[in-house]
Amino acid sequence: xxxxxKVTSATEWEDIPAEKFQIIGTDDFSGDIIARPKVxxxxxxxxxxxxxxxxxxxxxxxxxxxxxxxxxxAISGYNFEQMDTSAINQLPSSEHWFGxxxxxxxxxxxxxxxxxxxxxxxIVGAVVASVVGSIYGGIASYFxxxxxxxxxxxxxxxxxxxxxxxxxxxxxxxxxxxxxxxMLALTLTGWCGIAxxxxxxxxxxxxxxxxxxxNALGVSPFKTIMRHMIPNTIGIIIVAITFDIPGYIFxxxxxxxxxxxxxxxxxxxxxxxxxxQQNFMFYPYQLFFPSLMIAxxxxxxxxxxxxxxxxxxxxLRK
Amino acid sequence: xxxxxxxxxxxxxxxxxxxxxxxxxxxxxxxGDPLGAMANKLPEQAKANYxxxxxxxxxxxxxYTIFMKNLITKGDLGxxxxxPGKSITDTLLTNSKVSGVTGGLALFFGxxxxxxxxxxxxxxxNKWPDYLVMFIAILGITIPVFVMASLLQYxxxxxxxxxxxxxxxxxxxxxxxxxxxxxxxIATYARYLKSNMLEVMGQDYILTAEAxxxxxxxxxxxxxxxxxxLPCITILGGQISGIFTGSFVIEKMFGIPGLGFYYVSSxxxxxxxxIIGTTIFAAALFVVAQLLIDIVYTLLDPRIRxx
Numbered sequence: 001x002x003x004x005x006k007v008t009s010a011t012e013w014e015d016i017p018a019e020k021f022q023i024i025g026t027d028d029f030s031g032d033i034i035a036r037p038k039v040x041x042x043x044x045x046x047x048x049x050x051x052x053x054x055x056x057x058x059x060x061x062x063x064x065x066x067x068x069x070x071x072x073x074a075i076s077g078y079n080f081e082q083m084d085t086s087a088i089n090q091l092p093s094s095e096h097w098f099g100x101x102x103x104x105x106x107x108x109x110x111x112x113x114x115x116x117x118x119x120x121x122x123i124v125g126a127v128v129a130s131v132v133g134s135i136y137g138g139i140a141s142y143f144x145x146x147x148x149x150x151x152x153x154x155x156x157x158x159x160x161x162x163x164x165x166x167x168x169x170x171x172x173x174x175x176x177x178x179x180x181x182x183m184l185a186l187t188l189t190g191w192c193g194i195a196x197x198x199x200x201x202x203x204x205x206x207x208x209x210x211x212x213x214x215n216a217l218g219v220s221p222f223k224t225i226m227r228h229m230i231p232n233t234i235g236i237i238i239v240a241i242t243f244d245i246p247g248y249i250f251x252x253x254x255x256x257x258x259x260x261x262x263x264x265x266x267x268x269x270x271x272x273x274x275x276x277q278q279n280f281m282f283y284p285y286q287l288f289f290p291s292l293m294i295a296x297x298x299x300x301x302x303x304x305x306x307x308x309x310x311x312x313x314x315x316l317r318k
Numbered sequence: 319x320x321x322x323x324x325x326x327x328x329x330x331x332x333x334x335x336x337x338x339x340x341x342x343x344x345x346x347x348x349x350g351d352p353l354g355a356m357a358n359k360l361p362e363q364a365k366a367n368y369x370x371x372x373x374x375x376x377x378x379x380x381x382y383t384i385f386m387k388n389l390i391t392k393g394d395l396g397x398x399x400x401x402p403g404k405s406i407t408d409t410l411l412t413n414s415k416v417s418g419v420t421g422g423l424a425l426f427f428g429x430x431x432x433x434x435x436x437x438x439x440x441x442x443x444n445k446w447p448d449y450l451v452m453f454i455a456i457l458g459i460t461i462p463v464f465v466m467a468s469l470l471q472y473x474x475x476x477x478x479x480x481x482x483x484x485x486x487x488x489x490x491x492x493x494x495x496x497x498x499x500x501x502x503x504i505a506t507y508a509r510y511l512k513s514n515m516l517e518v519m520g521q522d523y524i525l526t527a528e529a530x531x532x533x534x535x536x537x538x539x540x541x542x543x544x545x546x547x548l549p550c551i552t553i554l555g556g557q558i559s560g561i562f563t564g565s566f567v568i569e570k571m572f573g574i575p576g577l578g579f580y581y582v583s584s585x586x587x588x589x590x591x592x593i594i595g596t597t598i599f600a601a602a603l604f605v606v607a608q609l610l611i612d613i614v615y616t617l618l619d620p621r622i623r624x625x
Contacts, residue, residue, distance in 0.1 A: 168581075168585060253462060260585065
């Protein structure tokens with residue numbers, strides 16, 4: 001049927017007299033005109049990210065968590081340190097939304113106050129580790145040869161020490177239980193993984209054709225790095241940060257749990273869970289809320305990381 | 319191959335030496351008396367005797383030489399400061415057996431169940447078994463291990479009263495800690511194996527095998543599983559050494575007298591010689607396990623065989 005139509009239309013075409021046609025000239029560049037607005041890397045990534053509903057939900061959960069962590073203690077109307085002996089171990093009620101602990105402190109205020117410490121450690125830890133790791137990996141891959149060899153050997157030695165043992169050892173040695181020391185302990189070897197990642201990516205980029213082309217065209221090394229190397233590496237660094245944050249939060253929770261982490265009056269989700277675990281049999285809700293927050297944060301960052309990886313690095317997409 | 323292994327062993331020894339040295343000097347740089355609170359209570363002479371017994375009266379370099387000499391020639395890590403007469407090497411060996419049993423069982427069940435779930439999920443992609451497995455995997459990754467352990471203790475001990483919370487020696491003492499420990503392993507392997515399998519199933523050689531008329535069972539068994547399981551060996555390395563160091567939290571919560579339990583208590587006691595010993599022991603296990611895994615990996619995967 002459609003074939004028949006084509007034939008008839010073709011004959012119709014032949015019927016048009018030649019004088020009806022006219023040469024209008026050719027435009028050599030018409031093929032190069034960009035008809036649509038240019039979509040940059042970030043706009044493109046955001047477009048891909050939006051498609052991923054799960055990652056979007058994770059992002060919303062994280063924004064809500066962040067909002068509550070900032071404003072939660074104020075909303076509760078209680079001070080997180082304020083004890084009330086007339087209201088100890090109370091179940092969640094309209095007065096104390098998450099209940100109270102064994103000293104009568106409002107858990108709603110405490111959970112969000114603890115979240116400040118946990119999230120701060122997670123985010124700052126991951127960012128510091130990434131910056132250090134990226135610079136280290138970048139230097140190693142840029143110089144190559146013996147410098148690269150030595151630098152990577154150091155990383156190998158550091159990576160061959162069990163992570164938690166280093167953290168514990170630093171906490172014992174410094175013996176100060178401030179958040180700063182804990183951050184140092186957590187990031188001391190935390191940057192090694194990212195250093196390896198960045199070095200690998202940079203080495204791979206160095207052998208790409210477009211970098212070769214840039215070199216051949218006489219582009220300065222600085223410009224090549226700024227224009228090609230960094231933009232092509234930033235994606236994997238962001239993804240690595242997202243995946244690292246829950247790791248740091250978990251390590252902090254673990255340290256606080258065995259008594260090496262945040263000390264009273266400060267608190268964190270790990271410390272809250274540790275305190276609640278002592279009388280979990282009688283007051284399970286005291287363990288429930290901090291655990292829920294840890295689980296929600298870990299879950300959201302993991303799912304967000306999955307989404308970001310797909311959005312920022314389309315090559316990895318299956 | 320032999321050259322590669324020798325080179326790796328060489329690096330391993332250097333690494334261990336650095337770790338031992340660093341740990342030793344770090345622990346000795348802590349301000350305050352190594353005897354801790356005990357130092358104030360003891361009379362001068364008893365204190366001096368203590369110092370002489372542990373060699374604390376000697377200079378730091380001399381202490382280091384003695385420590386290293388004992389460690390290298392006899393494998394002797396010294397004596398516990400807190401419990402005089404308790405040899406650290408012996409303690410470590412006994413405790414690591416305890417941790418090995420618990421951790422080994424947990425790892426075994428974790429890998430077997432995790433791999434099975436991963437295969438089920440990959441073969442039923444985007445159907446209900448897949449969603450169920452991924453739901454379990456996400457729970458396993460996000461629920462902190464101490465919460466899981468508390469929950470198990472609550473359900474099995476308080477509610478149903480069928481299993482003891484803490485203790486060691488009877489098989490029923492093992493059930494809860496093994497379940498709590500293997501939950502995370504199940505989640506890791508299920509997720510990892512599923513994504514590996516899906517990746518392999520998209521490869522051209524699977525299409526070729528299908529085109530040649532190979533049965534689905536043989537494709538999965540001979541091509542997909544073999545290639546999908548290889549990268550899992552890398553994670554296995556870290557976990558094997560983790561068996562012996564034990565899960566600190568789990569051992570503490572269930573009162574299992576393993577390495578992790580003693581490590582945490584030696585930290586709380588500030589038992590310096592014990593901390594040094596355990597750190598070195600754990601690092602050694604970790605490094606050896608990594609080496610073994612790398613060797614196994616090169617043997618199994620012809621693509622990365624050393625040139």
